[in-house]
Amino acid sequence: MRNRLVGLVVLTAVLATALSAQAPATYRAPRTKDGKPDLNGIWQAINTANWNIEAHSPEPGPMFQLGAAYAVPGGFGIVEGGPIPYKPEALAKRQENYKNRLTQDPEIKCYLPGVPRAMYQPFPFQIVQSPKHIMMSFEFAGALRTIYMADQTPAPADSWMGWSNGKWEGETLVIDTTGFNGMPWFDKAGNYASDTLHIVERITPRSAETLNYEATIEDPAVFTRSWKISFPLYRRIEKNLQLTEFRCVEYSEEIIYGHLRKPGTGPAPTR
Amino acid sequence: MKHRSLVVLSIVALLATVVFSASLIAGQQRSAQPAAQPAAQPRPAAATPARPATQTAAKPYVVPKTVDGQPDLQGYWGNGTYTPLERPQNVTKEFYTEEEYKTVLKTRASGEDEQTTPGTTADVHYDFTQFALDTSQSPIPLNLRTSLIIDPPNGRLPARVGAQAGAGGGRGAGPGGGGGRGAGGGAAAAPAGGGRGAAPGGGGGANNQYDSIQNMPIGSRCIIMGGSGPPLMDAGYNSVYQIVQGKDQVMIVTEMIHDVRIIPIGDRPLPPEQLKQWIGMSRGHYEGNTLVVETTNFNGRRPFQGAGQNLRITERFTRVADDKIDYTFTATDETTWVSPWTASVPLTKEKGPIFEFACHETNYGPANILAGARATEKAAADAARK
Amino acid sequence: MKATRLKLAAIATIVALLGAVPVWAHHAFAAEFDVNKPVTLKGTMTKWDMVNPHSWFHVDVKGPDGKVVEWMVEGGSPNTLIRLGVTKYTIKPGTELTVEGYQAKEGSNKAVGRNFILPDGTRLFLSLSGAVPGGAPDK
DSSP states (O other), X not given: OHHHHHHHHHHHHHHHHXXXXXXXXXXXXXXXXXXXXXXXXXXXXXXXXXXXXXOBOOBOOSOGGGGGGGSBOOBOOSBSSSSOOBOHHHHHHHHHHHHTHHHHOTTTTTOOOOTTHHHHSSSOXXXXXXXXXXXXXXXXXXXXXXXXXXXXXXXXSOBSSOEEEEEEETTEEEEEEEOBOSOOBSSTTOOBOOTTOEEEEEEEEEETTEEEEEEEEEOTTTBSSOEEEEEEEEEOOOTTOOOOOBOXXXXXXHHHHGGGSOTTOOOOOOO | OXXXXXXXXXXXXXXXXXXXXXXXXXXXXXGGSOTTOOSSSOOOOOSSOSSOSSOOOOOOOOOOBOTTSSBOOOEEEEOOOSOBSSOOTTOOOSBOOHHHHHHHHHHHHHHHHXXXXXXXXXXXSOOGGGGTOSGGGSOOOOOOBSOSEXXXXXXXXXXXXXXXXXXXXXXXXXXXXXXXXXXXXXXXXXXXXXXXXXXXXXXXXXXXXXXXXXXXXTTTTTSOOTTOSSSOOOOSSSOEEEEEEOSSEEEEEETTTTEEXXXXXXXXXXXOTTOOBTTOEEEEEEETTEEEEEEEOBOSXXXXXXXXXXXXXXXXXXXXXXXXXXXXXXXXXXXXXXXXXXXXXXXXXXXXXXXXXXXXXXXXXHHHHHHHHHHHHHHHHHHHHO | OHHHHHHHHHHHHHHHHHHHSOHHHHHHHHHHEEEEEEEEEXXXXXXXXXXXXXXXXXXXXXXXXXXXXXXXXXXXXXXXXXXXXXXXXSSOTTEEEEEEEEEETTOSSEEXXXXXXXXXXXXXXXXXXXXXXXXOOOO
């Protein structure tokens, strides 16, 4: 009787250990014909990161005339482990960005969103995957990221979307991006980085309809250390969905050029 | 091109050097060579001229396949050309001889090489050759055709619906007369709706073009440029495309303005008619080794030879050599032209990469132009007051 | 030399060819910069902004009064040069540069650069793209 009891205890202990030590089963995505996890498809983030990547309370929008429809929803944020580690002078700049966001947010001017912002703007993006190039096409301003999987070189010059070299680590696409021009923001709240920004992203299919996205962000000119963001990406599963144009230049022209208009002429009617 | 790259790599390696030494390059005078061979070494011409009168027997080209088993069109491709959209008025035949073609190239290339005269409007521009933006510095496929248009057989646009006889070809002749290279590209880059100053929603003739940003040409505003298809036409410079094939989508990237077309492959319903786009909406399928792309749903705002929302384009891409894609398109719009028309615009292999052409973001020109117009008006008003 | 010989005959060709490049690009320049305000700027390039649709050179120019004035000079798109191997490291900040061009109509220290000339007389980038070897631009 006693042996059986001891045996039961031991068995329970062994099982408990085995179960807790067992890693959650890694999802194995379907493969492309060249044997890589298949990331083809239309994807979109569902979160409030584009308003503010840090955790934040709801607040009024920058234009009272737009009332509740354009106010800021609260959010848990996508930054791991606390606030963004700005240097003190950089934090002051972030605050100034925030104060002037109505005139300074590059998104309002239809400027290219940069990385990582393009990954969580409230627009779908499409991945077209080939062995040598993984392309990411974004609706907003027709932004494009080219992930070079072969014939890799350093960035020849600086750009809004950066220069990306990628490689596969098992189930994960690892993307190393440099060559940023320091112009984009991370969100509407004024979070930002400079032209020494360096981002390493890891994109891992977690199910047939979701991806894990995480990015390690470093910029010695702005932050005291590197930091991480993470969030899921969801597949847009509607049948026959396509990206649609969002050529937003026209929506920003009056803001940018209105003061140069010939006196006595009014803004052109919107089409 | 290869020679030039080797030269360039050696120069880049000498990062400490401030002054470029002319002795680093082979001393080949550019204008002494036919423009299709701008580097010191002659570049091999494309496999065969487009539809030549005679053809020597050649080993048939085997089209490579993508990993998904589709005809492989991937890579960087250029469509810079000296061939005009429409056959010049003084030319009646369909093909130049090779000699005649070489003369055309040489004349054009040496023209691009020429210095402009100080104090003339033409001189108020950066020199294209310094930035390698002149066409003679791009790969140009050997194309003996006298026009890009191959149908109608006279090599000219069909008559416009409702136009008088003979007026139909006028628009497409392009700036610069019958020799206007890339008249498709030039005209497509012209402002929407015809006249240079005509603008949606206001303005009038050319005189009002600088009253406001909205009166300025579409390309100046960085909304869309002439190389963005469909169809794919010479953008004037930087006329480079990147084709990437995913398992059931083909992506065509147009360099200016980082314009992306994603063409779903396979059976799909037509897009809803309320969804209209500058580049329309495309559907593709393969017929043997040819990618066929049908595009509808144009919003009619992108200038294309006078066509509007009823425009439909069918494109055909066939890889005929490692470095050449036979690209043709048929344009149909019963409200614009009395018949469809077809053009052949060969794509030739280009070197990559396509660097981000962020246009609107650093588009200082229009602000300077508008400010200049206001300053001129103010000076005139002040002078009038005296 | 060659340029002088062909100049008269080539003007018509040039006009036709310039008509063949995107219309908006050509005409807009004459509206942005003043043909009646030619400038020759001799100075030090502090930065080449490799941007589109046109790149911009920042040049510090010392005036006759000894004061240094920063000029912004418009050049061409860098995209084809990048295909030829040019990078942001190709021209070092501090490079001496002479710019022949025309000043902005709105009167600021902006110009379009017709020719960008290095101290040895060669024009910028032409040794990369197969130029007429050596010598100053023929004007």
